[in-house]
Amino acid sequence: MNGAKILWVDDEIELLKPHIFFLKGKGYDVETCNNGYDAIEMVQSHLFDLIILDEMMPGMTGLETLPKIKEIRPTTPVIMVTKSEEENIMDKAVGSKIADYLIKPVNPNQVLLSIKKNVHQQQLVTEQTTADYRAEFGRISTSFADARTFADWSAIYKKLVNWEIELTDSNDDSIREILAYQKDEANNEYAKFVRKNYLDWINRKDADTPVMSHTLMRSNIFPEADRNRKTTLLLIDNFRYDQWRSINALLHNWFDIATEEFYCSILPTATQYARNAIFAGLMPLAIDKLMPNLWLNDNEEGGKNQYEEDFLRRQLQTNGKSYRMTFDKLIRPEAGRKLIDNISKVYDADFSVIVYNFLDILSHARTETEIIRELTEDEAAFRSLTRSWFEHSDLFTILKMLSERGHTVIITSDHGTIRVDNPVKIIGDRETSTNLRYKTGRNLNYNAKEMFVINKPQEAQLPQSNITSTYVFAYNRDFFVYPNNSNQFVRYYKNTFQHGGISMEEMMVPYIVLKPKG
Template sequence: MNQINILWVDDEIESLKSQIIFLESKGYNVSALTNGYDALEFLKDNIVDVVLLDESMPGITGLETLARIKETNQQVPVVMITKNEAENVMDEAIGSQISDYLIKPVNPNQVLLSLKKIIDNKRLVAEKTTTAYQQQFRTLFMALNDNPNHAEWADIYKKLVYWEMEMSKSDSPEMQEVLQSQKAEANTEFAKYISRHYADWMQPKAKDAPVMSHTLFTEKVVPNLDPSVPNFFILIDNLRYDQWKAIQPIFSESFRLVEEDAFYSILPTSTQYSRNAIFAGMLPVEIEAKFPQEWRNDDEEGGKNLYEEKFMAAQLARLRMDPRFSYTKVVNHTDGQHLVNNMHNLLDYPLNVIVYNFVDMLSHARTEMEVLKELAGDETSYRSITASWFEHSPLHQALKKVADKKINLIIATDHGSVRVKTPVKVIGDKQTTTNLRYKHGRNLNYDPKEVLAFRDPRDAGLPKPNVNSSYIFAREDGYLCYPNNYNYFVNYYRNTFQHGGISLEEVIVPVARMVSK
């Protein structure tokens, strides 16, 4: 352990000599002072890792000393030590951002534990996390090789996300690399699993199919609607499960989590297909048949998600539910401010649908804008920027405005995204779509080992725009590139977040229910 410098300030410091000797025997360097004035002067010229501060001292009190310390050095941790158990003193100390609060008399081990929590917390957590993952590695490996079903796959992915987020606290690049290798292996096996079962799930009377985009509303929203309160169905576009786990604590400041689950996005894992399927309660091939004027294929002109409100109304009518609902779509900051201003009016509706597009805009912008390539360069930073966005977003502001009301929230997404690393060469004609994770066209040429192909799109529940149309989906971390300008596009898109294909990150996505506290 590097030398840790402790400043202990107490007007009865002589009585604490045995405690100081104990801390020094543990490797800490302790400086002792008897009043706040001397402490403030000492801190001007000396580097201190932690201040142990008595609350009741002559001259200036501990609380006054604390305030002055924080004015000049906001980051230094301060532990308040006091005989005073008055709640207002505790509140003021905690409000001044102390790191710990100890009631006299304190024994040496209490002080040592407090120091360890402050100084060694990150190292101890990292060491424990690494050890715990090593113990879980074999369990996860066996689960991957035990022919998991769709529920078990969701469970495997949740565990991988848990360990990925825990390992981000670790300073062990070796173990992080082991985890990434295990995650890559899981994605390889998951792609094989989807290839074997997806067409069966698309059958009208499919057995053992997971909850998917087109069944999400009936399976996960309708049963959780509370007829006695306003319900909010919030769909945050392109939200991976790990991103949900990053913003969940911010939701939990105002709302209590009742249930959390995962469902499977349909293919392609893209807004045009999966989100329309959620609101219509139908597969894309069924939407095209039922709403031929509204459905747009990739190669057709016009917006692809313009009729979600109409699809939602039709689904409610089909389910013979109360037809009254509000629909709010936020695609820019102005829309977001309108949501904030209108939030109280939404309490008059039994069902409120809010579609929030920011995360999708972020992932696409991350491809196009160099600054976002720096900000969201990997999964850890992608989660971080998502949490930062949500904390300061109009959506968070809007929800806080009604947090004191009795409401019911159901939060979901339409699909996730995956960081692509492996280029896959595809040849197609001019009508072939441009998406990097899936393509459809009439004359696709590809290596069948590198993609999942549906020569008849209807086998995948998809429309068939032309007689010879077929779809292909990238697996794992692949991205589909044309031979012309191949090297340029390979380098330009490598390590960007894309969606539309088959990966745990794109397909297995969150749905959660929260209620007012």
């Protein structure tokens, strides 16, 4: 870990020899000079891992030397050392993007700590994080057998995502592989849990039944809107908990997080089913029966999510809610800019809804576009791209505007996505649905042990296009392929992000309530 090359610049460098011997004893290569002019020459001709710079030197001060060093080596960390405790000196140093600020007299351990923080931080964090995860690995695995409720599994998923994010920058590939295996194991056990409990959740409401797509508005969102003068619901399609974690720090200056939990998406975890269920407050079978003209089955032509505002207005009326409401669906980039120009209608509403489709578009683009595949080769890259998009998006601008107007904001999604890599064969006729994570149709041929099968769709409150229709759902990272041209199909879709099936990533949907600062 040691061996880093350090330049120490101080006009009283002779008095610091004990400190320098101490650092050399720790394995550091320390060079010295006693003025800013020599420091600049040495920085021009040598590469240093870190520079320690005295602020009060005759001739050229440390604050005058600093920008010249930064011009030559902009990424080299500089620790500023000074006798002065004046606030304006500190402000100038910090404003010049120094790495640390030490006040004389400094002791050797103080200097050593600052060096470790600025030169070895990633390595030290990696080592400690790896050790912490190894210590918790067994406890996490044991918790799978003890999980009895959706809340239990949500806690496991949250913990795994937290470790996934903690280990993102780790140099230890083996520990990330161990975490990936543990997450796969968790998803396999979670699939068994869903298979055992799903039909009971749908048909028998009890204390262990989670909030689900069709109960989300009544259970969570309407009560929140009743408590606040202004509430905005932001539904981001395909939005997962790890992606929320990638953007939440950006919102810190504008919002406080009042609630961070999960609800359970219905099956199929697909927009047509899950999002319509949210806005209608009904399961798909009930929507089809009550509003047959507004529901299209998988095998029918036409847009499957054209009537979400109609569904929501009906649900508001049914629940006796008389909010002044606006509803905006932002699919193309120009739609965000248009909403900013017309933001007054959102300000005037009691309850506003914004559906944002960017991540869904990005997921599909990743499947179809080679460069997007390269930019989102794994979950960590997808999180990074999500953050970059959000930071420069119209959506971020809208959220800042809503904070300034005192809006409570609810952020959620209709379902998540999972990166698939394991093909599972299935046979169906031309009427069979095309989704890779679930299939519905008649005369499906499959291995029932490899998937969750619903032979009687009405038991899962799902519509059926004909009397013999069946639904099947893929587990974990599986995706369905047909025997014909399967190799080409697998090459095209392997390692793409898909949704519709059973996994923690798809079914455990983040539900976030943000309160405006001030």
